[in-house]
Amino acid sequence: MKKVMAVTIAGPESSLTPALDDLVGDHVASRIAARDATIWGPAAEAEARRRLAWVDLAASSRPLVATIEQLRADFRARGLDRVVLCGMGGSSLGPEVVCAAAGVDLTVVDSSDPGQVAAALAGDLAHTVVVVSSKSGGTLETDSQHRAFRRAMREAGLDPRDHVVVVTDPGTVLDAEARAAGYVVINGNPDVGGRFSVLSAYGLVPSGLAGADISALLDEAAAVSGRLGSDDAANPGLQLGALLGVAAVNGVDKLVLDEDLSGAPGFGDWAEQLIAESTGKDGRGLLPVVVPSPRRSDDPATPLTPPGPDALIVSGGPVPLRTTSGLAAAIQAPLGAAFLLWEYAVSIAGRVIGINPFDQPDVESAKQASRALLEDRGASPEAAFRDGAIEVHATRGLLDGTQEARAAVAALLAQVDPAHGYLAVMAYLDRVAHADLAAVRDSLATRLGRPVTFGWGPRFLHSTGQFHKGGAPVGVFLQITATPVTDVEIPDRPFTFGQYIQAQAAGDAVVLGEHGRPVLRLHLTDLDAGLEQLRSILG
Structure with missing residues (x-):
């Protein structure tokens, strides 16, 4: 992927040094890389133990690339060149960013709104591939969308088995039903949570079928994997995670995000879920506030969300949002690396804040x-x-x-x-x-x-x-x-x-x-x- 995320981060005055020293001294980055489930305390250990496989996705997802590319070639040979994704949350937000950055078309149906569903159904179904994506296999919105497409295809004289690809965890009801019905099924990794799944089958299947270079995406993540797992104060994942965590501990509970973070349209929406679901619990955490890129506003020097002592500003544009200054860090990364960077950072922030970043109780x-x-x-x-x-x-x-x-x-x-x-x-x-x-x-x-x-x-x-x-x-x-x-x-x-x-x-x-x-x-x-x-x- 050619898009590069350039991020400027600034926030209320405080010192990062003690937090970084603690994280380095406790070997937090290398322990995350080693999938150590004890980092977030005893209450989080059971959940963390089955949610840390995302750290290895740059390597473990590699075999999917050939499968997806062959599927795409088969579909294109049959004239199926429109890709529709039925999915919610982590199943849709990541692929939408990847495809937007790559400049390829992907129709995302992530709604129960009848108008949005009807518009997707009105497309040329004879040339459509529908990716039905649900980790749990029981997401009601996705099941409803799937039912609507299946009926529409049959009414158009089409066999859904020729047009539907199912992505779900192994052993779900959807997995069993799809295989019994003769659909193409690609299983996701059950040890990866939905909001951490962009480099897994949930992000790669729809993106690859739409024409994005998913091999390059994994290359970008692999290139920074070692650095993000290093116990070094210069590790950008530790820096960003410490910044987010220290800010939250010191009374900041808003994180203002540029919507495209310099070249990746929709990245702010993807990060919004990762940050809000991972940190927003027990009365604590960071609320992402996604705002238009400042370079597209009439007055690029003026933020559309006024800064204050309870807000941390993250900007990806060439003209940074005005901030209260203080804590700051500058990070550059291509898209695949940016995904992994933020996953590390949010997990590290959870450690600093003292919450379990892998559950979503509410x-x-x-x-x-x-x-x-x-x-x-x-x-x-x-x-x-x-x-x-x-x-x-x-x-x-x-x-x-x-x-x-x-x-x-x-x-x-x-x-x-x-x-x-x-x-x-x-x-x-x-x-x-x-x-x-x-x-x-x-x-x-x-x-x-x-x-x-x-x-x-x-x-x-x-x-x-x-x-x-x-x-x-x-x-x-x-x-x-x-x-x-x-x-x-x-x-x-x-x-x-x-x-x-x-x-x-x-x-x-x-x-x-x-x-x-x-x-x-x-x-x-x-x-x-x-x-x-x-x-x-x-x-």
Whole structure:
């Protein structure tokens, strides 16, 4: 891969030397490289023991390259040149970055939004390869997408066995069913967690089938593997990990990331999941705040998220974001090396912070809540009021008699702690068709003078959703949902994609409310009119 990530990191004043000395003295880097599960303490040992194979992926994934290249050649010989990926979280974020950096097309279906699913189904299925990717083999979003594609192919007179590749861990239900059905199946490494899986089958299969140079990606990771495993204060993984960990220990809980980190579009979104799910627990950790690259803003010297004592800034652009200065490090790495570097760094930060970087205890709670709502599909949450094309829902006590959507938003923003708080905007909409909506993050950040995140639902549930519940309790949450223009059935399921995504939003709101987080949901009853009204309210 030719893209090179150049990172400038700066943050609040503190000394890295004691933390680096401890990490070097305790041989943390070499112990990670040796897959020592005791690094993070007894409580984390069982989980770590089955989650450290990512350190060897640059070598252990090498045999996959020939398999994937042969598959691609076979598909191309049959005229199958469109690749669609059905996957969530680690199964989609990594391949999306790899393909964007390589300049090759990959259609990613990482949503329950019926519009986004319908648009992918409307492509030329006769020339399509669908990669169904799920580590657990039971990811409900991915299973639903797979069902929809399988039916569409059969209705088009196509045999899914000729068009579907399944990537899953060995022994999952999906593994057994796919093999029994005659699909091509490639197993992932069960000792690699999803957010650490970009250099495994989960990242390589869709990327390689789309045409990215996955051999070069592994070469780049292999070239820095030895350095990242060295107990040396000049080790960039130790430097970055110590910086992140020391910052978090000293009261920093926001990590502002340039969205493309200089040449790798989407890298910030990939890092967002790695950082948020790995560190956001036990009331601690770092919340990634992904912002537009400063070189594309009207005033490149001005950050779109104001720096403060609770924020660490990471910039990949040629014009660094303005920071409070202090801690700093400069790192350069090609994409494959950058993936491995951040995996080491986040694992090391977990050691410094004192948490287990390999579990995600609060991710499952939202899934359980959405399942409970799906089982009672007739019970739709009652709106507090309706204003134009927007129905307003809120956690108890937030609205205080308000009857206008604009005033409801103002009431929510008033809950943001001016010293430590953040706002999370969570849009359960088609992220392809309505990509421009993400610009409200910038206007809200300017309005608040505080960090604002923007996440597309439900994919953020597999990413920052962990931090929202498990991290510092200083967030307030704005959900955006909509009545679909046209719904899409999920074959052999008693609910549609539209019902599913509404349950996911409502389920997450329930769990956030149980954690004492303020939640405002703006439901657009008419998509076009609602979006116009919403943009007027949010700026």
